[in-house]
Amino acid sequence: MQKDIATPIRTKEILNKYGFSFKKSLGQNFLIDPNILRNITGFAELTKDSGVIEVGPGIGALTEHLARASKKVVAFEIDQRLFPILEDTLSPYDNINIVHQDILEADLKTAIAEQFTDVDDVMVVANLPYYVTTPIILKLLEENLPLRGIVVMLQKEVGDRIAAKPGTKEYGSLSIAIQYYTTAETVMIVPKSVFMPQPNVDSAVIRLMKREKPAVEVKNEAFFFEITRMSFAQRRKTILNNLTSGLPNGKEKKEIILNALMTAGVDPSRRGETLSIQEFGALSDALLVSFH
Numbered sequence: 001m002q003k004d005i006a007t008p009i010r011t012k013e014i015l016n017k018y019g020f021s022f023k024k025s026l027g028q029n030f031l032i033d034p035n036i037l038r039n040i041t042g043f044a045e046l047t048k049d050s051g052v053i054e055v056g057p058g059i060g061a062l063t064e065h066l067a068r069a070s071k072k073v074v075a076f077e078i079d080q081r082l083f084p085i086l087e088d089t090l091s092p093y094d095n096i097n098i099v100h101q102d103i104l105e106a107d108l109k110t111a112i113a114e115q116f117t118d119v120d121d122v123m124v125v126a127n128l129p130y131y132v133t134t135p136i137i138l139k140l141l142e143e144n145l146p147l148r149g150i151v152v153m154l155q156k157e158v159g160d161r162i163a164a165k166p167g168t169k170e171y172g173s174l175s176i177a178i179q180y181y182t183t184a185e186t187v188m189i190v191p192k193s194v195f196m197p198q199p200n201v202d203s204a205v206i207r208l209m210k211r212e213k214p215a216v217e218v219k220n221e222a223f224f225f226e227i228t229r230m231s232f233a234q235r236r237k238t239i240l241n242n243l244t245s246g247l248p249n250g251k252e253k254k255e256i257i258l259n260a261l262m263t264a265g266v267d268p269s270r271r272g273e274t275l276s277i278q279e280f281g282a283l284s285d286a287l288l289v290s291f292h
């Protein structure tokens with residue numbers, strides 16, 4: 001087997017050979033610890049029949065681990081300067097396709113249909129660029145792609161919010177947006193020392209496994225997400241106060257809001273952070289007739 005790209009010595013050799021300089025604005029913090037890469041790949045539970053989408057292959061550190069464990073990897077990289085490097089470092093592998101595109105602009109539904117014709121399942125696995133963590137994860141979930149799940153490295157603080165349970169200070173509309181589609185868990189905390197250059201923040205790996213159907217059945221998804229965002233607008237306010245401020249003519253329609261809270265079995269003096277996804281579902285359905 002090839003020597004790993006991700007050892008500190010080999011990474012430095014590659015960077016020197018190509019005179020590569022990191023762009024902070026692109027979130028370029030490369031992994032230089034093969035153990036972490038083995039762990040990330042393991043969490044994805046890939047088989048030789050799995051397809052993998054990677055976001056931001058960098059110099060290929062994670063890509064080669066994914067290629068060894070799966071049938072095919074399609075990796076989206078925004079930085080053109082990395083292409084000659086990837087062609088060199090990943091030359092031993094014939095099951096990797098690197099696409100020069102901003103992941104946020106990519107038509108992933110078509111890419112999956114065209115590139116993964118003969119795989120059993122598709123996972124997204126990545127060490128994400130931290131400046132766009134949330135938009136990337138939301139895109140992957142909201143586009144209703146045929147994914148089995150997502151395993152990504154991100155800022156620990158964002159991971160904590162994504163996997164948070166009701167009643168904690170990290171729980172908010174992001175937790176709900178993601179747990180609506182997936183079961184979310186933090187599977188590893190990662191020290192700064194495994195990156196080059198080291199990021200300013202702590203990191204974690206999270207695993208999001210797609211639910212067969214959303215965590216709660218709602219009449220109108222967009223309205224459900226609107227109500228959850230509104231309920232956390234001012235965290236110290238009660239759910240009643242956030243809804244009367246956020247809903248159109250909410251102050252005049254206080255009675256209607258109170259009735260909807262009662263129908264949903266939610267005490268108006270509670271704070272948004274204590275409501276479960278199921279309670280938000282019942283509440284948005286109860287408000288829908290009067291506010292949509």
Ligand code: SAM
Binds near residue numbers: 027031055061062
């Ligand atoms: N996977 C490599 C590793 O673990 O060493 C690099 C990870 S680095 C944290 C993030 C990578 O994402 C960089 O290669 C960066 O150029 C790329 N990137 C940044 N923004 C991107 C975007 N919008 N679309 C695709 N790739 C992006």
